[in-house]
Amino acid sequence: MISIGERINGMFTDVKNAIKNKDATVVQELAKQQTEAGATYLDINVGTEAADQLDAMKWLVEVTQEAVKTPIAIDSQKLDVIKAGLEVVKNEVMINSAQGDPETLDTYMQLAKQHNAALICLTMNKEGIPQDVDNRVAIAMTIVEKATEHGMDMDKIFIDPILLTVNVDQKQPAYMLEVFSQIKLLSDPPPHITVGLSNFSQGTKEKSLLNRTFLTMAIAAGMDTALMDVLDTDLMDAAICSEMILNKQIYSDSFLKAARQ
Amino acid sequence: MQIASVEEKWAGVVKEVTIGATKEEGGTREKVVTIGGAKCIPFMDFDGNQGNRPVIAMDVYDVPPEDWSEPLLKNYRDVVNDAAGWAKKCVEEYGADLICLKLDGTHPDKGNKSSDDAVKTVKSVLEAVKVPLIIWGCENDEKDNEVLPKVSEAAAGERCLLGGATQENYKTITAVCLADGHNLITQAPVDINIGKQVNILVTDLGFPLDRIVMFQTTGALGYGIEYCYSIHERGRIAALSGDGQMATPVICDVGHEAWRAKEAKATDEEAPQWGSFAERGIMWETITATTLLQSGVDIIRMYHPQAVSIVKDHIDQLSGKGS
Numbered sequence: 001m002i003s004i005g006e007r008i009n010g011m012f013t014d015v016k017n018a019i020k021n022k023d024a025t026v027v028q029e030l031a032k033q034q035t036e037a038g039a040t041y042l043d044i045n046v047g048t049e050a051a052d053q054l055d056a057m058k059w060l061v062e063v064t065q066e067a068v069k070t071p072i073a074i075d076s077q078k079l080d081v082i083k084a085g086l087e088v089v090k091n092e093v094m095i096n097s098a099q100g101d102p103e104t105l106d107t108y109m110q111l112a113k114q115h116n117a118a119l120i121c122l123t124m125n126k127e128g129i130p131q132d133v134d135n136r137v138a139i140a141m142t143i144v145e146k147a148t149e150h151g152m153d154m155d156k157i158f159i160d161p162i163l164l165t166v167n168v169d170q171k172q173p174a175y176m177l178e179v180f181s182q183i184k185l186l187s188d189p190p191p192h193i194t195v196g197l198s199n200f201s202q203g204t205k206e207k208s209l210l211n212r213t214f215l216t217m218a219i220a221a222g223m224d225t226a227l228m229d230v231l232d233t234d235l236m237d238a239a240i241c242s243e244m245i246l247n248k249q250i251y252s253d254s255f256l257k258a259a260r261q
Numbered sequence: 262m263q264i265a266s267v268e269e270k271w272a273g274v275v276k277e278v279t280i281g282a283t284k285e286e287g288g289t290r291e292k293v294v295t296i297g298g299a300k301c302i303p304f305m306d307f308d309g310n311q312g313n314r315p316v317i318a319m320d321v322y323d324v325p326p327e328d329w330s331e332p333l334l335k336n337y338r339d340v341v342n343d344a345a346g347w348a349k350k351c352v353e354e355y356g357a358d359l360i361c362l363k364l365d366g367t368h369p370d371k372g373n374k375s376s377d378d379a380v381k382t383v384k385s386v387l388e389a390v391k392v393p394l395i396i397w398g399c400e401n402d403e404k405d406n407e408v409l410p411k412v413s414e415a416a417a418g419e420r421c422l423l424g425g426a427t428q429e430n431y432k433t434i435t436a437v438c439l440a441d442g443h444n445l446i447t448q449a450p451v452d453i454n455i456g457k458q459v460n461i462l463v464t465d466l467g468f469p470l471d472r473i474v475m476f477q478t479t480g481a482l483g484y485g486i487e488y489c490y491s492i493h494e495r496g497r498i499a500a501l502s503g504d505g506q507m508a509t510p511v512i513c514d515v516g517h518e519a520w521r522a523k524e525a526k527a528t529d530e531e532a533p534q535w536g537s538f539a540e541r542g543i544m545w546e547t548i549t550a551t552t553l554l555q556s557g558v559d560i561i562r563m564y565h566p567q568a569v570s571i572v573k574d575h576i577d578q579l580s581g582k583g584s
Binding site: 189248249250251252253254255257258261 | 270453454455456457458461462495496499502504505506507
């Protein structure tokens with residue numbers, strides 16, 4: 001699966017302090033560890049407390065790509081912060097994320113095409129996050145239509161149906177699995193499906209177990225990428241096992257090792 | 262009406278392996294052979310680059326074959342006691358791209374030739390022909406571990422293809438191939454999981470993936486070809502889908518398997534209803550080879566010169582180069 005490492009985020013205290021003190025070592029160490037753990041992309045989010053978010057994003061991107069060549073996912077809800085990151089990024093890049101309103105999608109898809117970037121699109125719009133299956137799929141359909149209109153390769157589109165915390169509304173996880181199955185049918189080839197996995201277990205006592213259990217169920221339903229804690233070895237191994245069980249990787253006695261290489 | 266494209270997009274590529282080394286490269290070959298490099302399933306050139314053309318290796322033995330039927334033996338009767346002459350005939354008269362020297366005579370039950378004998382044979386074949394060499398042990402682990410290191414050393418620098426490493430016996434042959442600069446055959450008993458496992462085991466010893474050729478024990482037409490076909494096909498699709506450990510070229514053993522089928526051996530008197538004895542074996546070998554070509558193979562080991570000629574022509578036609 002395509003894993004997006006979540007640790008370079010200003011919401012974590014170590015990264016917040018690193019941004020404040022311009023301490024590249026902390027960020028670069030996280031970049032290396034996540035790359036070694038198998039991250040396909042490294043998410044970079046400045047958090048909410050940086051004094052100058054544009055400057056912080058540029059700095060984080062620059063110091064990260066000094067340490068590793070892993071593609072970067074520039075993560076912000078603000079367009080100008082994303083643009084600041086795109087200005088300095090050198091390698092393959094992903095934009096995280098655009099909301100699902102048609103006008104917003106136009107803006108972000110033009111930007112993505114300009115930078116040959118992958119784009120995460122959320123199934124939410126001005127009316128908020130849908131709480132049911134049908135409205136999520138309807139927004140996903142808008143995203144797929146817009147991508148086709150903009151001539152975007154479906155391989156560059158990552159639809160995020162927004163995974164809510166399990167202890168808030170226990171109907172939601174089952175809805176999500178249904179949404180994944182339906183999104184896969186929207187186009188051929190289908191877009192990627194992604195979630196912010198750690199959000200699932202926020203505020204619970206069994207974070208790692210909940211995350212990996214949902215991950216295996218989600219992979220079976222068609223989800224193929226996630227913003228996740230790639231440093232959680234059990235979680236990464238569960239993803240490898242799920243894909244092997246689904247015949248996406250040929251079994252061998254050393255299949256975990258082979259997949260980690 | 263717009264017709265939907267059936268073009269497939271593949272993320273992976275089969276690694277290229279070069280067999281043989283010229284004088285400039287430290288060997289004595291006049292010709293080297295590069296296989297692999299496919300970026301799409303076989304002969305679907307509209308999907309992508311097919312990579313290098315599949316090649317034919319003709320088998321040569323260090324002992325005279327005991328059970329060959331007349332339509333096959335008649336092509337080699339003058340050379341069965343002389344591996345060098347046999348190899349020369351295969352290259353000069355029959356158009357072999359490579360020679361596969363099978364050291365069956367070193368097997369304890371088939372003559373138990375010494376490693377010195379094997380070294381002499383290998384050297385004589387290397388002198389007789391200037392195409393690259395595949396050297397295959399006798400498939401007795403203990404004897405192979407004794408013979409192959411000496412043979413490997415004697416052919417050091419020639420970048421041969423040595424076989425075979427198995428799940429139970431891979432360390433010695435991997436180490437000597439690494440030391441002497443040869444390529445390596447990884448072998449599995451019609452089992453894709455073990456095939457992949459052997460690749461992981463030898464690469465764990467530091468052997469580079471771009472010097473490995475995989476071998477799944479071949480089944481001939483009527484004798485398990487479908488198992489072999491589906492394994493090759495699945496392996497190739499995995500390679501093209503990005504499974505690095507499966508992204509190696511593949512060798513198959515068509516000659517030996519086809520010519521031990523009863524259909525290739527039964528005489529006109531024994532099986533009058535089966536068609537001409539003189540042609541049956543050739544067709545059996547040809548159909549086995551052409552079928553496996555579609556499954557994704559890069560080296561085909563063959564026996565009969567006429568089958569070789571038909572299969573080469575067939576490859577040309579499938580590659581858009583034939584008449």
